[in-house]
Amino acid sequence: MAKPSELDIDAAGDLITLLGDLSRGYYPWERHEEDGPSYFDPDDHKHLRRLYDSLETLFDRAPGFPMRVIGGMCYVICYDKNQILDPADDCLELHPDLKAGLKLLKAHRANFIPSLEQAARAAVAETIEAAAARHLAEMQIPVQA
Incomplete structure (x- = not known):
């Protein structure tokens, strides 16, 4: 799922405003005239044309903003199998596993890179020693202690 852009988020905000006004029956655009409509009339062709436009x-x-904004929230963030949100909370709270x-x-961040480096060096050294021992054995050279 593509991350929504700032433009996508702005368009989604405008869509929410438009739909919110419509759901309350209001004419969802600023009135430029004193006698302009206050309420949306679904039987008025001019109102429907303005909505479509x-x-x-x-x-x-x-x-594509609805898919990135609404789809991303519904099918990525809120999708229970992704375990991003806490399924026991009614609010947008991180999943307990993420927390x-x-x-x-946070507890291990300071030692993470040094520990990783130490483990990598040990693995490389072990691999070199094993390869050297294998080559010596294949060449039938006795290993001196």
Whole structure:
């Protein structure tokens, strides 16, 4: 899933505003005239045309934004199998496993690279010693202690 851009987020915010106004029955655009409509009339062709044009402008401004913003939230962030959010919490709270991982990372961050380097050096040394012993055995040269 592609991460939404700032333009995508802005377009989604405008869509939320538009849909919120419509859901309350309001004419969702600023009134430029004193006698302009206050309420949306779904039977009025001019209102429907304005709604269509507004939606088309949003989709032209940020093509594909609903999938990145809404789809990303629904199918990535909120998808239980991804274990990003806490399934027991009604709010957007991190999954307990993520919280535990972040706590562990914080506790071990300072020693992480040195420990990784030490483990890598030990693995390389062990591999070299094993290869040298194997080659000596293959050449039938006795190993001196």
